[in-house]
Amino acid sequence: MIRFPLALGVVLLLVSCSTGYKTAPANLDDACSIIAQRPEYMRAFRKAERKWGVPVHVQMATIYQESKFISNARTPHQFVLGVVPVGRQSSAYGYGQALDGTWDEYRRVTGNRGAKRDRIRDATDFMGWYFNRTLKTNGIPLDDAERQYLAYHEGHSGYARGSYRSKAWLMRVANEVDSRATVYGLQLADCR
Numbered sequence: 001m002i003r004f005p006l007a008l009g010v011v012l013l014l015v016s017c018s019t020g021y022k023t024a025p026a027n028l029d030d031a032c033s034i035i036a037q038r039p040e041y042m043r044a045f046r047k048a049e050r051k052w053g054v055p056v057h058v059q060m061a062t063i064y065q066e067s068k069f070i071s072n073a074r075t076p077h078q079f080v081l082g083v084v085p086v087g088r089q090s091s092a093y094g095y096g097q098a099l100d101g102t103w104d105e106y107r108r109v110t111g112n113r114g115a116k117r118d119r120i121r122d123a124t125d126f127m128g129w130y131f132n133r134t135l136k137t138n139g140i141p142l143d144d145a146e147r148q149y150l151a152y153h154e155g156h157s158g159y160a161r162g163s164y165r166s167k168a169w170l171m172r173v174a175n176e177v178d179s180r181a182t183v184y185g186l187q188l189a190d191c192r
Contacts, residue, residue: 022070022071022072023070024068024069024070025037025038025069028064028068028069029183030187031057031060031183031184031187031188031191032187032188032190032191032192034060034069035188035191038069038120040120040121041069041120042056043121044120044121044123044124044125045059045060045124047121047124047125048124048125048127048128049128051125051128052125052128052129052131052132052142053128053132053142054127054128054131054132054142055142055143055181055185056184056188057145057181057182057184057185057188058131058142058143058145058148058181059124059127059128060180060181060184061145061149061177061178061180061181061184062096062127062145062148062149062152062177062181063095063096063123063124063127064177064180065149065173065176065177065180066092066095066096066097067094067095067096067097069095070095071094071095071118071119071120072093072094072118073093073094073095073097093117093118094116094117094118094123095117095118095120095123095124096117096123096124096126096127098117098123098126098130102130103115103117103126106126106129106130109129110125110129112125127152130152131148131152133156134148134151134152134156134159137156137160138151138156138159138160140159144178145177145178145180145181145182146174146175146177146178147159147174149173149174149177149178150164150170150171150174153170153173153174154170
């Protein structure tokens with residue numbers, strides 16, 4: 001008889017400890033709707049903005065582009081001969097699609113050893129940390145969503161080399177991130 005309450009307690013504990021949302025919020029084109037559906041996102045965005053200075057709308061536009069707000073987002077599998085899976089395109093994972101090595105460096109440098117890429121508060125803190133390194137390394141202002149995204153995607157040294165210039169698709173995506181950041185910023189100004 002005591003087994004059922006104990007098993008129920010274990011299940012409830014596991015469910016309460018799970019991280020992130022495995023599905024995107026509805027209406028990703030409306031920042032107010034995203035925040036209304038997931039108020040903990042705004043708490044995480046604001047905390048990162050206070051700590052690192054990265055505007056909420058820039059964080060949101062970057063996360064939209066990287067994961068569409070899906071906590072466990074991963075890169076697609078690669079296939080040999082079109083059918084045999086041989087792994088993923090990269091180790092990118094979570095809200096911010098942080099790579100294993102960069103994430104490990106963030107945890108080491110910040111002392112945030114328990115950080116998880118699929119937890120929004122950790123993903124936004126990571127993004128704030130990374131964007132600040134971009135400001136210091138590459139001189140890109142924290143509110144410049146387009147260039148911050150290029151450096152986020154290409155890495156600090158890749159951005160400095162101008163590796164993005166030969167990638168028309170990436171330049172287009174960075175411009176879309178900038179446009180989305182502008183729209184999100186305007187929407188957030190009108191949110192309740």
